[in-house]
Amino acid sequence: MKRCRYILVLIVIICVTAGCGKDKEVPADVNPAAISGTEEVPADVDPAAISGTEEVPADVDPAAISGTEEVPADVDLTVLSSTMVYAEVYHMMVSPEDYIGRTVKMAGVFSSYHDYNTGKDYFACIISDATACCSQGIEFELTDDYIYPDDYPEEGGEICVAGVFDTYEDGDYTYCILREARIETEKGSEST
Amino acid sequence: MPDKLLMYFQHPFVRYAFIVGVLIALCSSLLGVVLVLKRFSYIGDGLSHVAFGAMAVAAVMKLTNEMLLILPVTVISAILLLRTGQNAKIRGDAAIAMISVGALAFGYLLMNIFPTSSNLTGDVCSTLFGSASILTLTQKEVVLCAILSVAVVLVFILFYNRIVAVTFDETFAKATGVNTQACNLLIAAVIAVIIVLAMNLVGSLLISALVIFPALSAMRIFSSFKSVTICSAFLSVICAVSGIVISILAGTPAGSTIVAADVAAFGLCSLAGLIKRGTGR
């Protein structure tokens, strides 16, 4: 009788862990309507705060190369599930020193902000978490090959952007930014 | 799939998530058996709302270590709530309802009046539902959680026989010389600690599930206190691990996925129990 019970418990465990076989890889599929629109947009950028580590590291994570994009990335968020993407971006914000200098590729929603005081435009890629109630974003700075607004994506459109991770200070806050960024959309309409 | 998991495991926060998830699931299932049998199942919910309120106050006061406020407040509330069980003007369930809803409303009100971050709804939502909070732990939080969990498990093992005696028949235990008041206080304090830790795993609103479901599932199959406790711990850990793995792979919120795994296990155990009874044991 006791053995029967242990067998029953084992069966239960097997059934529950069978759910781990799901391999639904959902790339960051973001619903633009769910963005709460509170990305941290800096008021001013101090050029002197840009750190000098901008070389692209030589080692590349082979598992991260998807195959269709051109730029190999160290931290490829496009192959992770949305929960992992959110966690990874959170850690970029919390401990940016682990990521400085690494190439980051992420997919999300394009958002832009024009600061009327300084006349500068800021651009960011926004992602939501699994319940779509929280959003985070990373600012990016495209290379000079792009001219705003013609070469830039549509507001609220889905983009895939890759750049070198960096941070800068503005006032009391440290902001994260992707420099030398290039856009590689999956829809394939606006890459150079 | 194994390669993908291995790749994910390179990230430290994934490893932390698994460590903390297993420890919290273990602790909450052990105390879950006691809570369910003492008919205080809803206390998990009540205390988690109190913890939420305390967290709001701590955030507004800009405390660097929020635990300093959350833990004592939750422990005191636990003691008050569990003591009013037996003979009080306000009965246990009404007391839980009053304190829990009051704390939740107060906490949310505070966070609105004194916003601490630009994304208020997101913070509240994340705390209530734990969508990715298990994956956003820092190393310090992991160490704290590990220490507290190990302490809880040790306390449970050392006081196991006393806890069984007091849970089974408190009147008899008191009459024959067991210090039931001290035992109840200890149980209350331990539950409070577990609730605060579990908020990181599944969020405030879903903590009750983490406490109740493994115990109820185990009771469908086993019928001695020791085997129910062990089975409950086992099931809880398995469901927590499966829940985290599924949420990472499929991109679902971690908290709800773990609870869904618990519910599935309960369904399977109920079925198993029915079959066992049907075969005339």
Next chain:
Amino acid sequence: MALLEASDLSLGYDSRYIVKGLDFSVNSGDFLCIVGENGSGKTTLMKTLLGLIKPFGGQILTGDGLKKKDIGYLPQHTALQKDFPASVREIVLSGCQGRFAFRPFYGKAEKQLAFENMRRMGIEELKDSCYSKLSGGQQQRILLARALCAAEKLLLLDEPVSGLDPKVTAQMYELIRDLNKEGLTIIMISHDINAAVRYASHILHMGVTCFFGTREEYLKSDTGKLFLMLKRGGEACA
């Protein structure tokens, strides 16, 4: 010095007096039976003796070094859930809990004692069964075994045979009498006056008039005679 002595005891609950000025004493080896009508305060008295309720007045003195951990108790109703998962062995062992303050685990001595008491009650084959699935009589014997594990000097029983059929009732009474013969002091509440006068050495009658004395004194007293007549007459008419 008596094992237990009540002096000018007043009892009640919810600020209502039930009994005032009660005096009685129990010596080691006595078999005291507490009888009386419903609502006369028998269970309240027992709970007061156990320290579960505070008396309104008077005091309870203990002698012979009697401590709480020497007392075993069989309550009238155990408010237990229907499907409480506990094996018989775990329940009987839990009676030993009052004994040691700081040791976390039961030693060999406790397990031996528990097994011995289960054997005395005739339930040793049920040791791994689930308590809630057993019959009323079996459950009562299990709880009595548990009370025995806790009782080193004194055993308090509250209506130990309520709800049991006559054969099991008789067995239970024989069991209790044997325990008393072995030297255990017994205080028993019983509705069954016949059993009380048959087995007890002392009787405490509670009600409008309280009486305390030996069995012989009770049978000769007015209170005793009236009560016996009512009860036996009631049975004859029923």
